[in-house]
Amino acid sequence: MDLNKRYIIDLSHAQSPADIVFELSSIIEKDEASNKKIWLKLGNITLNQSQLLSINSLINSINSTLSLIESESQQTELAAATLGISTKDVEEELQEEIQQMESESEKTVEDTPSEQYIPMTDHIDQEDSEKEQTTEENNVIQNEKLELSEDAKEEIIEQNETSEQQKNESTEENKNQELENTNNNVSTEPEEQEGNEEETAQNQEEIQNSLDSIFDSEAKLENILNEDKDINEMKNWPLTKEVGEFEIPEEEMTDEDYEILQMNTQYHKQTVRSGQVIKSNGNVVIIGDCHPGCEIHAAGDITVWGILGGIAHAGCNGNTKARIRALNLNAIQLRIADSYARRPDHIKNIYVEKSNNFTPEEARNINGSIVILKINDK
Amino acid sequence: MTGRVIVITSGKGGVGKTTTSANIGTALGKSGASVVLVDTDIGLRNLDLLLGLENRIVYTLVDVVEERCKLKQALVKDKKNPNLCLLAAAQTRDKSAVTADQLKEICEQLQEDFDYILVDCPAGIEDGFKTAISGASEAIVVTTPEMSAVRDADRIIGLLEAKEEIKSYKLLVNRVRPNMIESNDMMSVEDVVDILSCDLIGIIPEDTGIITSTNRGEPIVNDENSLAGKAYMNVAKRIQGEDVPFLDINEPKGFAGFIAKIKKFFGAKG
Incomplete structure (x- = not known):
């Protein structure tokens, strides 16, 4: 199986068939989706045969083939099966293939650098076997992580409520952290942590320098933040911890x-x-x-x-x-x-x-x- | 390095000068050129809002002119593109705060550091307009296919021709609705060009996405699926000297039409 040619589109959040087509039509306009085997991950939506055929022809128009559909709806799976499209679970299928890959090339997997970032999009594009390994972990634990991150978010909110400051804007970084916390419900992506903390620490120093440098370092910080962090990791960032620890000094009249x-x-x-x-x-x-x-x-x-x-x-x-x-x-x-x-x-x-x-x-x-x-x- | 100073003007208000400035600036920045957007609409500034930078403005054009800060301090970097900077106008003053000579001097200073200086001009032909065009060597005249906007554009072109420093001026027709042109309810782009006898640099279709992008503080060129965004991208390419054919803004045919039909089948909007 040629892994380079697989392209997973996760549409499990789509609410209606119209959403699916809308998302699909925007995805397939990208070059990276052409000449690929497309795996579609659907939520609890019922699609009939003619709708699936339309999706199929849409995908065929960019020289790709629709080879797998994962759906919570039995009717959709039935319709897909009658059209000759595989209806296996995307994650299971992935794991199987990864195991094959691992047995074939164990050495390359061991050499995987620890700072391998994977850009988060609705669809995960595996391009080489090195990324494969990290993605494997992601896929297996993604669901757990999602639940965890929601818990973590509640925790942070509770912390805020119990502490004296509900709306902490003590530093520029804190604001960015807050911003990122709220952004995190949009998408989460687990990543390696070591590299990031160093970068954050560097950024922290830069930000405190002067008003001029605020803009520069912020740009860098935002670049890092834009890579959509997992909320569990966010908790480990030094400044988010401060949200709970920050104490307002008892002030005397001066x-x-x-x-x-x-x-x-x-x-x-x-x-x-x-x-x-x-x-x-x-x-x-x-x-x-x-x-x-x-x-x-x-x-x-x-x-x-x-x-x-x-x-x-x-x-x-x-x-x-x-x-x-x-x-x-x-x-x-x-x-x-x-x-x-x-x-x-x-x-x-x-x-x-x-x-x-x-x-x-x-x-x-x-x-x-x-x-x-x-x-x-x- | 000597950058090109391009003023974006129209005469009539509400035709899309600021939107055009924000989008062309972002598009040029995306292509790798260093761009600075200068808002000269003092007292009624909006360019910062369109770029989503209003919370970062500390110093403004007026502060630079009155020497309360250095020019570089007043430049606000864009959130996404470090090539793009904004020199905001003051909100609490009026047009008389900056004179033509002062702006010319600022433009000359900016020319040393940037490839493109886009000056967003206020509406009208009074001092604000005269100040805005003072530093420019090129102009983009924005108009819509309406009689009033075309007449104002004609007046503006006359004023630009009278100014020696302006070497070239191009026409940008904004808010074009192909289906209204088809039913003869709107002047066609060709008609506008005929009336004004001026070179065309872009045709921008009417797009509801502009309103949402304005409210969100994100220029529409960042939205790859928007037709207006693509049209603005093409304008930026033409400014850079590329020969890009005009976008077909009529009903989508071929592959795009195929997708549109499928979208219709599923009842999707837009």
């Missing part, structure tokens, strides 16, 4: 705090719209929403009785004890003194849905990183 208390306070009873700027040498209180595109600069605290959507810069003269409070913190950027945090990229909604259920939030500058705390039980 001179800087008293300075803020003595500042004048401006009141604005208005909606601050895009393009409007509010500047103050003291504290600012806004009764109303601040729309995306506005800017608020204050030497002291910024308090918004509404949704904060724009850019807020508290302590703009260098007071690190300044804080930003809002009924809903949805700011594009938060700046306190010299520190800067930006909204995670996965939050797409610029405008927050208005409702009466708000949890007030407060952003502080703790040791140079901006931390957002929910003010419900304090």
Whole structure:
């Protein structure tokens, strides 16, 4: 069996026949799917013979053949069998072949480098026998991993709830980690861990250097993150651990705090719209929403009785004890003194849905990183 | 290295200048060229939103002009493509914050580091427009097959011709609907080219994907299946000097039509 010519398409998540064809038509437009034996993995969908024939002719049109279908639906398997298409389990079939492969070429398998990455897509394309070995492990444990990762996610959420900070944006990395945590339900892919931790550690150092280098190192970090990590592995990343360990220091009143208390306070009873700027040498209180595109600069605290959507810069003269409070913190950027945090990229909604259920939030500058705390039980 | 400064303008608003800038910039960046997008629509900036970079902007064009930061500090790198940078406009100021000479100087500085400088022009023919075209040597005039947009484009081409520095200008017809042209409800691309007597650089079909891509902050050229995305890719290739035939935006025939039919059979949308 020529392994190079196998192409597995996993469509088990598809909800309807239309989904399948839509996915298929986008996959087969890629060159890599042509001249291959295509294995199709379907979920619990019933397809009749004529629909299968259409899929078959679709695949034939790129010089590939549909050689195997795995389906949870018996009717589909029956229809496939009558069309002469094999209906075995993809994973079992894979294992059999891999065992054959191993017996044929044990030496090449032993030489497999430990840092072999496999790009995660809905379909797994095996191109050489070296990748074969890692894929074998993946396929066998993938289902378990999926369950595990869901558990792990719940754990993280629980940790967050029990700890004082539910929404930890203490550092740039943390935000990225969060981002990745939420992304992980999209797809998971087990990988070797050793290489990554080193890279992460390197990135960590880079990020802390300066604002300029933030963008560069982030790009690198995101490149790594884009390779869709397994959530179990994510737990081993140094900063995700910190989510539970991070402690907010008991703060004593310092001179800087008293300075803020003595500042004048401006009141604005208005909606601050895009393009409007509010500047103050003291504290600012806004009764109303601040729309995306506005800017608020204050030497002291910024308090918004509404949704904060724009850019807020508290302590703009260098007071690190300044804080930003809002009924809903949805700011594009938060700046306190010299520190800067930006909204995670996965939050797409610029405008927050208005409702009466708000949890007030407060952003502080703790040791140079901006931390957002929910003010419900304090 | 001397980069090419290309201004993307239209006269009329809402024809797709910003979308075009974002997509051509991304497409050029994908091909390996180093690209910087300059948003000159000060006070009504949107280019950052289309690229999904609005949360990373710290310094803007106005900050550079007023020397609060260096030019390199104000360049925001794209999330995916390190070749692509954005020089955002300030949201809290207006067009008078930057003069023509200042922008020209910035463009000259950028020319040293980048292959392509794409200037996104504001609507209108007032100071904002004059500022935007000041540094450019080439122009892309965006229009739609509507009488009002074509008339405004004609006015713009007149103004561009009057400016010596602009060596060449090309026409890009956006939001074309083939089935409306077929039923004679819309001017055809040929009609538009005839009226304006100007070289064509691209035809972009109307695509609902543009709206979702704008909302998501991801240019449509990243979507390989989108027709509009392919059309923008071709425009980028033509800018780079490749001779690419115009995309057939009519009803899909042949293999694509075959797929479309099967999709119909299963009741898929789009």
